[in-house]
Amino acid sequence: MDKVLEVNNLSKVYGQGCAACFELTGPEHDTNICPKCGSVVAAHNVSFDLYKGEILGIMGESGSGKSTAVKCLYFDQKPTSGRASFFNDEKQYDLFNMNAAHQRHLMNHKFGMVYQNPHLGLNFDISAGGNIAERLLMSEVDHYGEIRKRATDLLKRTEVLAERMDELPKNFSGGMQQRVQIAKALAINPPLLFLDEVTTGLDLSVQAAILDLILEIQQENQTAMIVVTHDLGVIRLLAGRTLVMKYGRIIENGLTDQILEDPQHAYTQRLVASAL
Amino acid sequence: MNNTEQPILRVENYGKYFQLHEQGKIIPSSHDVNLDVYPGQLTALIGPTGAGKSTVLKGIYRSYLPTSGRLLFRTKDNVEIDLAQADEHLILELRRTEIAFVTQFLHALPRQATQDIVAQPLIRRGMDYSQALNIVHETLSAMNLPKALWSISPATFSGGEKQRVNLARGLVSRPRLLLLDEPTASLDPVTTEKVIGLIENLKNEGVAMLAIFHQPELVERLADSVVKLNPPIVAEQILKEIA
Ligand SMILES: Nc1ncnc2c1ncn2[C@@H]1O[C@H](COP(=O)(O)OP(=O)(O)O)[C@@H](O)[C@H]1O
Ligand SMILES: Nc1ncnc2c1ncn2[C@@H]1O[C@H](COP(=O)(O)OP(=O)(O)O)[C@@H](O)[C@H]1O
Ligand SMILES: [Mg+2]
Ligand SMILES: [Mg+2]
Ligand SMILES: [Zn+2]
Numbered sequence: 001m002d003k004v005l006e007v008n009n010l011s012k013v014y015g016q017g018c019a020a021c022f023e024l025t026g027p028e029h030d031t032n033i034c035p036k037c038g039s040v041v042a043a044h045n046v047s048f049d050l051y052k053g054e055i056l057g058i059m060g061e062s063g064s065g066k067s068t069a070v071k072c073l074y075f076d077q078k079p080t081s082g083r084a085s086f087f088n089d090e091k092q093y094d095l096f097n098m099n100a101a102h103q104r105h106l107m108n109h110k111f112g113m114v115y116q117n118p119h120l121g122l123n124f125d126i127s128a129g130g131n132i133a134e135r136l137l138m139s140e141v142d143h144y145g146e147i148r149k150r151a152t153d154l155l156k157r158t159e160v161l162a163e164r165m166d167e168l169p170k171n172f173s174g175g176m177q178q179r180v181q182i183a184k185a186l187a188i189n190p191p192l193l194f195l196d197e198v199t200t201g202l203d204l205s206v207q208a209a210i211l212d213l214i215l216e217i218q219q220e221n222q223t224a225m226i227v228v229t230h231d232l233g234v235i236r237l238l239a240g241r242t243l244v245m246k247y248g249r250i251i252e253n254g255l256t257d258q259i260l261e262d263p264q265h266a267y268t269q270r271l272v273a274s275a276l
Numbered sequence: 277m278n279n280t281e282q283p284i285l286r287v288e289n290y291g292k293y294f295q296l297h298e299q300g301k302i303i304p305s306s307h308d309v310n311l312d313v314y315p316g317q318l319t320a321l322i323g324p325t326g327a328g329k330s331t332v333l334k335g336i337y338r339s340y341l342p343t344s345g346r347l348l349f350r351t352k353d354n355v356e357i358d359l360a361q362a363d364e365h366l367i368l369e370l371r372r373t374e375i376a377f378v379t380q381f382l383h384a385l386p387r388q389a390t391q392d393i394v395a396q397p398l399i400r401r402g403m404d405y406s407q408a409l410n411i412v413h414e415t416l417s418a419m420n421l422p423k424a425l426w427s428i429s430p431a432t433f434s435g436g437e438k439q440r441v442n443l444a445r446g447l448v449s450r451p452r453l454l455l456l457d458e459p460t461a462s463l464d465p466v467t468t469e470k471v472i473g474l475i476e477n478l479k480n481e482g483v484a485m486l487a488i489f490h491q492p493e494l495v496e497r498l499a500d501s502v503v504k505l506n507p508p509i510v511a512e513q514i515l516k517e518i519a
Contacts (some may be wrong), residue, residue: 054365240368257339258338268297
């Protein structure tokens with residue numbers, strides 16, 4: 001089996017930080033705010049790995065650090081410490097020790113990100129097709145006919161009517177915007193895809209269709225994915241393994257069915273019980 | 277019975293209890309379970325409700341984390357693995373290729389068609405869709421599931437229909453070890469006979485099975501060996517042991 005990602009002791013502090021930040025925060029202190037300096041310890045010592053074709057779930061209540069962990073890996077945030085290695089085509093990339101140009105290159109060629117808020121993932125000033133074209137151009141596909149064809153295929157694949165490819169995203173429903181965002185993320189057929197609360201706030205039937213789409217993509221392309229959600233139903237349907245976060249720490253991890261049917265930690269037991 | 281062959285699964289002193297932190301409770305479940313499962317044979321788990329039968333199957337599939345004991349599985353490459361300790365990636369790989377579990381209830385994506393749910397284990401192994409559908413259709417017919425239901429979601433099916441979908445999904449993948457938790461509980465007698473026939477076929481093909489049956493007659497007809505579970509020991513004893 002091929003490893004795609006290995007994360008070791010990833011930490012992220014928002015704020016000045018002090019020597020006591022990590023010691024005075026976390027589940028046992030019931031806070032992620034350092035009482036000494038007021039910084040937010042959004043993630044501390046987050047470690048995990050991810051294999052080709054695998055979907056890893058990250059669950060936990062709002063504010064537990066799920067998005068921060070993923071943002072650091074997608075270079076939206078700079079981690080305070082830790083290491084992450086991305087493996088692709090026999091090469092190993094040290095994500096936090098490369099210059100911005102190299103990071104941009106990975107984002108444009110190897111990673112995909114789908115946000116809960118379509119405004120973060122889509123350019124609302126250009127059409128749905130234009131959004132996809134933009135991403136293809138950044139990955140050096142620059143033949144007009146080729147771009148047009150790939151955009152049409154991708155939108156068809158994500159069940160967005162090809163007739164609508166020249167419309168602006170603001171004309172689309174929330175579910176359609178998510179589909180365009182997914183199409184854009186997939187345009188370069190990334191080996192690693194981050195999905196942050198992508199079905200949150202959508203109607204149940206729209207959610208189900210998006211989840212279907214995600215599973216099909218995983219099966220077709222063997223894409224490795226990290227799915228961040230506070231929705232245990234989404235975790236159950238998508239993820240093979242799951243991490244549970246609280247106050248920036250991973251407090252439990254395991255096979256998804258085990259996490260949901262036999263949770264070990266009091267916090268996870270409470271989360272699961274309240275979702276029933 | 278001739279057990280010169282090595283068991284595919286050997287369970288040694290398996291135990292499981294649940295610790296519910298919020299309620300400050302310990303719930304005893306399976307206790308000191310020992311059993312063997314051989315290729316082409318069916319081992320039946322019997323015992324009163326609450327004896328921990330389902331908990332044994334879930335421990336083997338690692339839906340539950342075993343508290344104690346060893347769950348020794350012999351892979352097709354003849355490597356012995358303790359399922360209680362094995363790395364999660366390895367467990368996922370074994371679920372994809374060697375071990376299937378027909379649970380009491382069907383879990384599936386809300387919109388998915390019955391035939392796609394059943395085909396899933398085959399697709400995951402890399403079989404192409406049309407070939408998978410052929411096998412799926414054969415199995416669904418053999419189980420008397422009306423053709424009209426194949427292309428719709430089982431969400432609105434009766435208990436017996438859902439059970440057949442679940443069973444079909446476990447059978448199509450021809451696992452080396454099949455775990456069955458009351459697979460015929462809500463089936464009518466005619467369908468039950470069909471399922472018995474299918475289970476007999478699997479035995480002939482060499483599939484090893486560990487099963488819990490609702491009806492004692494089925495144990496009598498299908499089991500090559502029977503393991504009786506005693507009711508779990510009381511929580512106080514567990515508390516003493518872990519103190
Ligand atoms: N840009 C930021 N600046 C300061 N604090 C932040 C920032 N982003 C997130 N946080 C804080 O970090 C913690 C983790 O947030 P986040 O990673 O968004 O959690 P989740 O995705 O699990 O809801 C929260 O306490 C949040 O308020
Ligand atoms: N996930 C669980 N959490 C807490 N207790 C459980 C869980 N699963 C089973 N139990 C308890 O373990 C005991 C044995 O259950 P089970 O294995 O379902 O028995 P059987 O299948 O023999 O009827 C019961 O007391 C049951 O309530
Ligand atoms: Mg978030
Ligand atoms: Mg049971
Ligand atoms: Zn501090």
